[in-house]
Amino acid sequence: MSLKKSVYLLLAAVMVFAFALAGCSKGENEGKNTGSPAKNKEITLAYVAWDSEIASTNVVREVLESKLGYKVKMMQVDAGPMYVGIADGSADAMVAAWLPSTHGDNYYEPNKNKFEDLGVNLDGTKVGLTVPANMDISSIEDLNNAEIGKSLNFTITGIEPGAGIMMATSKAIEEYGLKDWKLLESSSAAMTKVLQDAYAKQEPVIVTGWTPHWMFAEMDLKYLEDPKGVFGGDEQIHTLVRLGLKDDHPDAYKFLDQFEWTPADMESVMVDIYGGMSEEEASKKWVENNADKVNQWIDGI
Template identity: 35%
Template sequence: MFKKNMFLTVFTAIALLLAACGDDATDGEVGETDSSGDKGEIEIGLNNWAENIAISNMWKIILEEEGYDVTLTMSEKAPIWTGIASGGIDLSLEVWLPTTDEPFYEDHGDDLDMHEVWFEGTGLGLAVPEYFDIDSIDELNDRADEFDNRIVGIDAGASLTRITEEALEEYDLDLDFVVSSEPAMITELDTAYQEGEPVVVTLWNPHWAFSDFDIKYLEDPKGVYGEPEDIYYMSRLGFEDEYPEVIEWLNNWMMDDETLGELMSYINELGEEEGAEKWIDENRDMINEWLGKE
């Protein structure tokens, strides 16, 4: 009798435990987002450009809400392309074509998958404050003393840096090209802007600087910086077969200067995670369209 009663007690305890677990599982399925990471691990490669940081953090949060474990890997463009082509990185969300990233695509295009456009009509070139009364790149040599004979650039591995080096040759510019980083370039721009001084920087859009500063591109009569481009995203070979719903969501993704500019401004003001979360919370309808939940 003792053994029988003990068996019944243990059986009852197990049944109650299973029931409790079942209730928890049910609660998790109703109206809640799966943030467990059980759907798999995804590594996103990004470089230190404002819009790349913004969209990568945005998608990290969205994908984690949908049950994926996401890692962001910061690097230069060349290692990111190599990582995608070798299968070491899953996704990279910013590819400028047909001009800016063409050398990378020529080297690695056969070893990766290029996907849909998510931003149309980019720009890049040399930018100055609106108050600096200069309009074209071919005027720079004559005004060099006014901006300390310097063009302030970003990191050495950027396509914009390579194109600017070509511009120096094409326009025969006798100027110092300071290769630095995006944060250093922005600091130089901000300091000069606050003091009302001339400054020349390499810049691109989409970028939050065009919202925060009254600046303009210099005309490029020789077309060194090319025509407006589109931004695509790319993945390693095989990723689409393993994560078809992620590719479907990303193919639905579309942003413009206004939406992306707002996202970048929030991140610039609040930090990467908090800024991205604020933008996501304010744009749930758009995100639900990307995820097919409308």
């Protein structure tokens, strides 16, 4: 065999060995938490455009992308389609199920056999009618006072139509006999703008409110008492996932199952967004500043 032919054979053998090593390396690293998404590591998160759910869903997105290597699609919808999306599999997960009252009867119960409930991710939420703390009014029953009604133009400023809190408010208007009152449909952002403007001018205003929310950190507000219990008591936010997610994406499923934080955690993200940060910047900042908690969420993955 000639020297030239021997050199060619040696080079060919080296190249085959190098490709084999590369293939092994790729196989070993496929699906590991490298921070770069593998081809099949895609997941869709559904959420409603409430400030609280924008905060929580973006933090979950940040962890899925930066820690678990997923490519995440964000699907912003109203409450009804959010539940339907998880039930029919067009979305993989959501961390925005307000239970038992806000979403219970209208959205959760009709679909509860079509998804998996991973339990509470945040405890201690509340919804109700909200006013500035200095207003001389303490109960929803007080809205029957004509003078109070006139001062508020008989208007409650709400959020998106179809939201659980809007349905509860419509029921409250009926239950408390507030026949002259109207519930103004708008959006979460529009509602807070109305509240901020009135608060700055020290004018009376009443809105549909919930906690956690940055508005309670920025303004001195109070809930009106609800003696008939229309809005329910303290609630929790649950994580729901589509059926089959555990088999398709066990690492994402485990993280979502272990995801749990506090109202203070959520409010800190909301305050940063309200202060001018983008949703991506605020969620990344929170994840970086709360490594211990994030590590608990992805423990065992």
